[in-house]
Amino acid sequence: MTSPFTLHSQASDCAARRGEVRTLHGTVQTPVFMPVGTQATVKGVTPENLKELGAQIILGNTYHLYIRPGHELIRSFGGLHKFMNWDQPILTDSGGFQIFSLKDLTKITEEGAAFKSHLDGSKLFLSPEDAVAVQEALGSDIMMCLDTCIPYPATREEAIASTDLTGRWAKRSRAAHKERGQLLFGIIQGGMYPDLRAKAVEELVEVGFDGYALGGLSVGEPAELMMEITEEIAALMPADYPRYLMGVGTPENLVEAVYRGIDMFDCVMPTRNARNGMLFTSSGRLVIKNARHQDDQRPVDEECDCYTCRHYSRAYLRHLFMAREILSSQLNTIHNLHYYVGLMARIRKAIEEDRFAQFRQEFYAKRTVE
Numbered sequence: 001m002t003s004p005f006t007l008h009s010q011a012s013d014c015a016a017r018r019g020e021v022r023t024l025h026g027t028v029q030t031p032v033f034m035p036v037g038t039q040a041t042v043k044g045v046t047p048e049n050l051k052e053l054g055a056q057i058i059l060g061n062t063y064h065l066y067i068r069p070g071h072e073l074i075r076s077f078g079g080l081h082k083f084m085n086w087d088q089p090i091l092t093d094s095g096g097f098q099i100f101s102l103k104d105l106t107k108i109t110e111e112g113a114a115f116k117s118h119l120d121g122s123k124l125f126l127s128p129e130d131a132v133a134v135q136e137a138l139g140s141d142i143m144m145c146l147d148t149c150i151p152y153p154a155t156r157e158e159a160i161a162s163t164d165l166t167g168r169w170a171k172r173s174r175a176a177h178k179e180r181g182q183l184l185f186g187i188i189q190g191g192m193y194p195d196l197r198a199k200a201v202e203e204l205v206e207v208g209f210d211g212y213a214l215g216g217l218s219v220g221e222p223a224e225l226m227m228e229i230t231e232e233i234a235a236l237m238p239a240d241y242p243r244y245l246m247g248v249g250t251p252e253n254l255v256e257a258v259y260r261g262i263d264m265f266d267c268v269m270p271t272r273n274a275r276n277g278m279l280f281t282s283s284g285r286l287v288i289k290n291a292r293h294q295d296d297q298r299p300v301d302e303e304c305d306c307y308t309c310r311h312y313s314r315a316y317l318r319h320l321f322m323a324r325e326i327l328s329s330q331l332n333t334i335h336n337l338h339y340y341v342g343l344m345a346r347i348r349k350a351i352e353e354d355r356f357a358q359f360r361q362e363f364y365a366k367r368t369v370e
Ligand SMILES: CC1(C)O[C@H]2[C@@H](O1)[C@@]1(COC(C)(C)O1)O[C@@H]2CNc1nc2cc3nc(N)[nH]c(=O)c3cc2[nH]1
Pocket: 093, 094, 095, 096, 097, 098, 101, 144, 145, 147, 148, 149, 150, 187, 214, 215, 216, 217, 218, 219, 220, 246, 247, 248, 267, 268
């Protein structure tokens, strides 16, 4: 198994590392934040906007695209890249999380997941092999195994049963995907039980994947617990393969998880919060509808050089938000994604110069509650 990951530099005073992941559609510099584009679009922005703000790789979702418009239609257009006019890397999540978020609409058996469409209630089924086949039809650069995301909290018995099933599904996913172009990542479950997670890492490495993801986190558990598990298990994940923490997180989460050795991240926060008028800045969060921004001529963040900050005032952005204008979501999303992608670029530079621990201190020193 040749790894798609190359380590460029390892921080001398923490687990942070600088590397790159080679994929069919290009090489991704890590640590990296991946904007979420669940339904073949990163909501509110064009691929050109994404390139201008520095996005290297985006996320799609197997469950959503399987349900609508269907993976066969997307295959007929030459795959997801052509269908959505994005020619850089795409990672598709397997749908494990979405299916299990449907709660009572799902029935899990050894064979796979039977569930009802959240759109029209129609009965659907995905086996681990089906999830691989759908992602092969989508042509994503990085595919995720179908897994069972354990809710928080869960008993040890529930975690054992669910993690063992995920392990058997991972073996089947690997067997279903042999060709080497598209990468396949394994997902580590185990709930909040480090020994179960350690066993899961061993079993997945035994099967052999192109990268390893920490699943079953950012599911409502306390941030301290998420970091504890991340710290303990990242250290057990193969150092010469990509490490992906699914569904994370806030800017602070990203800094803390990089410090503990994570390379890849995705989260709906920058895009979702943008649509809700919550903007990220170098000094903290800003709620644009707050009356104090009504006649503020300044940009969202004086240190930001994104399209939104170069052309628009807080007053104008507040006006758009209060008027429920479509442009509000577009401009706020461009800024928030530029902040997240820019934060990762600054993190990569700090690791290259072996000053990440100092960067981390300065990062917190600047954050005042807006
Ligand atoms: C569903 C939606 C939109 O994604 C966010 C957000 O809601 C929400 C809902 O509640 C909070 C916690 C606040 O964040 O959780 C999502 C972010 N956490 C997360 N994404 C994940 C994706 C995953 N995919 C797979 N295949 N397996 C996993 O174990 C897995 C775990 C994950 N954890």
